[in-house]
Amino acid sequence: MSNETVPAATIARIPNYLRVLSRLADQGKITVSSAELAQAAGVQSALLRRDLSWFGTFGTRGVGYDVTTLRASLGSHVGAAQSWPLVLIGAGNLGTALARQFSQPPFELAALLDVDPRIIGTKRAGITVQCQTTLSEVVATTGASIGVIATPPDTAQGTCDALVASGVVSILNFAPTLLQVPQGVLLRTVDLVQELQILAFHESHRAL
Amino acid sequence: MSNETVPAATIARIPNYLRVLSRLADQGKITVSSAELAQAAGVQSALLRRDLSWFGTFGTRGVGYDVTTLRASLGSHVGAAQSWPLVLIGAGNLGTALARQFSQPPFELAALLDVDPRIIGTKRAGITVQCQTTLSEVVATTGASIGVIATPPDTAQGTCDALVASGVVSILNFAPTLLQVPQGVLLRTVDLVQELQILAFHESHRAL
């Protein structure tokens, strides 16, 4: 079972489960049933069990799951076992906000870059902003494989190309643009306005 | 066809199509085929046609779609015909970044609120930050039906409750917390770290 490809939908839910498990662990809970965990994560219990089954069998029938064990196992499958150095480009408000959120394990902010000479050298979210021209050097020395784009949309493609050129193979894009990347580079775009538009759609169709 | 419920997956793609259509319109393009449009939006042409078919038939066989007509029709179905006043709570870096992005049509930033006395009264993203205690007053006077949460996670639920109490029925949450809302309130949570975790998962499974 654990050798097939894990569904994308499952992967998207794992971080949720991990967050809930951490909260439960903080509360001192030892074991948890699929029903409880699912409720806290906002999904059906059968779906939770199905999701977990892709990674192995963790539970004890009649009892439930050991909170810390499950968190550790799940985390290791999701890459929480290793540390992920990141390069973040764009130190505006969005970049600064992301820098703060992306400084928690297993992620590690290797560098925060920008092109604006007025903010290069200043500190944002506890890290000194470096000049974007040092990108490939930074990638080489830190071994960062993930790049985050938080630049204005018109410079996003150029930034993306620079990231690819310097050897980054996974890119998370927050600029509202469709980016082109070569084969083999993993790109994920988060469009903040799009989320609002989805909400507006539902809102305007309430009266059905 | 247009009377059934539109799939959530389709709705999530419409903003993409609209963005591409706008770009094409700016470039002076008059008509576009489903193949071109789909390519630019990063989907299969058949999927694009299927998506459009939920809203009506817009194309001309053998020719394609009229760019401006399609954009207008699609936009009207998605709520772009009316204006959406928003209330944004949390004027930190994230809130400020969102405020700027959420000030474009059809959205209108009715108010930017915070609890921190040091930033209340200052300007962020072109709007003066108001005290959060004025929330229900602001909602009442502006008629805002959408609220955006950009506060720290520990105050997010309280903020959410306040939004609901003041009459907001759609909430977009950027705090990494699972929020509870009463029946009838539409909640959408965007977890920025989660996106990064999904990327890390794929990255750590490259060697399959």
Added chain:
DNA sequence: GCGTGTGAACACCTTCACAGCA
């Protein structure tokens, strides 16, 4: 001939329901 619109096939994802083990 070309490209849309769509029935039908397919793939993916979720839920049901229950066997099996603590």
Added chain:
DNA sequence: TGCTGTGAAGGTGTTCACACGC
């Protein structure tokens, strides 16, 4: 008995492939 793990069923979303109209 209680809860997990999972075959089987059901539902949702995507792709195929082609009839139809320009």
